[in-house]
Amino acid sequence: MTELMIDAVRITKKFGKMTALDGVDLQVPKGTVMGLLGHNGAGKTTLVNILSTLTTATSGTARVAGYDVLTDGHEVRGRIGLTGQFASVDEQITGLDNLVLIARLLGAGKREARERADELLTVFDLTAAGGRKAQTYSGGMRRRLDLAASLVGHPDVIFLDEPTTGLDPSSRNSLWEIVERLVREGTTVLLTTQYLEEADRLADRITVLASGRIVAAGTADQLKGDIGTRTIMLTLAHPGDVTVAMDALKRAGLSPSHDVTRRKISSPAVASTDLILAVRALDRAGVMVTELGISEPSLDDVYLALNHDPKADADNANAVTQIIKAISAA
Numbered sequence: 001m002t003e004l005m006i007d008a009v010r011i012t013k014k015f016g017k018m019t020a021l022d023g024v025d026l027q028v029p030k031g032t033v034m035g036l037l038g039h040n041g042a043g044k045t046t047l048v049n050i051l052s053t054l055t056t057a058t059s060g061t062a063r064v065a066g067y068d069v070l071t072d073g074h075e076v077r078g079r080i081g082l083t084g085q086f087a088s089v090d091e092q093i094t095g096l097d098n099l100v101l102i103a104r105l106l107g108a109g110k111r112e113a114r115e116r117a118d119e120l121l122t123v124f125d126l127t128a129a130g131g132r133k134a135q136t137y138s139g140g141m142r143r144r145l146d147l148a149a150s151l152v153g154h155p156d157v158i159f160l161d162e163p164t165t166g167l168d169p170s171s172r173n174s175l176w177e178i179v180e181r182l183v184r185e186g187t188t189v190l191l192t193t194q195y196l197e198e199a200d201r202l203a204d205r206i207t208v209l210a211s212g213r214i215v216a217a218g219t220a221d222q223l224k225g226d227i228g229t230r231t232i233m234l235t236l237a238h239p240g241d242v243t244v245a246m247d248a249l250k251r252a253g254l255s256p257s258h259d260v261t262r263r264k265i266s267s268p269a270v271a272s273t274d275l276i277l278a279v280r281a282l283d284r285a286g287v288m289v290t291e292l293g294i295s296e297p298s299l300d301d302v303y304l305a306l307n308h309d310p311k312a313d314a315d316n317a318n319a320v321t322q323i324i325k326a327i328s329a330a
């Protein structure tokens with residue numbers, strides 16, 4: 001049996017009357033990456049905080065690296081690394097000193113601490129900036145230093161709470177590569193992210209939280225297969241054909257929508273024959289296309305489908321109506 005490095009059972013967390021987590025189960029086998037997705041306020045950080053012993057659950061149990069977060073918090077803390085949603089480096093001292101300080105706190109001797117710090121600065125491409133105060137670092141450099149700091153103690157489990165938010169594509173990529181390397185070496189990762197692409201690339205399995213409950217779980221492919229729909233995409237040779245093409249597709253039983261500026265029409269492909277229906281309908285209507293294809297569902301589709309809240313839509317619609325009324329009355 002595979003060893004579970006994170007094993008949370010029926011975790012509930014209440015803040016007063018507000019229920020931030022409601023019976024959440026989470027199992028993460030050793031050496032794998034679990035992606036935790038969810039809207040703002042879904043409960044991701046709260047769950048990370050419970051698992052990393054920063055806060056306690058109202059009910060439920062959790063073991064991390066084999067130890068109970070409640071009764072063996074000290075053992076847990078010695079085996080985890082945490083990179084929070086907001087960087088927590090000491091701004092007033094240098095990057096190098098930040099890392100040395102943590103290594104010393106974890107019990108390393110002077111020389112050993114310096115060696116570990118130098119090693120991490122190299123991995124995170126911060127050697128040149130190592131002697132500068134952290135307050136002079138860019139956002140991306142700070143994030144990298146923050147992640148480096150969480151790795152000083154060679155943790156078995158790392159919690160990454162939105163580690164790449166605000167990073168440019170190249171910094172994001174180098175961070176992904178570092179995470180992949182850690183996982184190859186056996187580290188277990190719990191990653192929260194708003195970037196579906198990030199979950200798709202890094203996570204072995206994904207759990208989707210919505211308002212404190214798990215609404216979906218599985219591999220990226222499973223989630224896409226279960227929830228996402230494929231989409232027919234086509235580009236018109238003549239932009240003037242939009243109306244004719246839309247009508248033809250609707251008559252064929254499809255539900256097309258179009259993007260005026262880019263001459264593109266898309267339509268969900270529910271049945272496997274929908275693409276053929278589209279081609280026939282366009283041909284009959286004499287519409288020429290320059291591009292025609294079918295796209296696989298992305299995790300974004302899955303996410304939108306799961307987080308679709310009809311009430312929120314109604315609220316938005318109401319708000320817009322109110323604004324329009326207010327403007328026309330003025």
Ligand SMILES: Nc1ncnc2c1ncn2[C@@H]1O[C@H](COP(=O)(O)OP(=O)(O)OP(=O)(O)O)[C@@H](O)[C@H]1O
Nearest residue numbers: 015018020038039040041042043044045046047085
């Ligand atoms: N200390 C607290 N006191 C009261 N309510 C809290 C506290 N911490 C979190 N909450 C509430 O719990 C819910 C979950 O918050 P949490 O920070 O876990 O969400 P999140 O999924 O991390 O969101 P985000 O994507 O914005 O980071 C929110 O409604 C939040 O307002």
Ligand SMILES: [Mg+2]
Nearest residue numbers: 044045046085
């Ligand atoms: Mg959060």
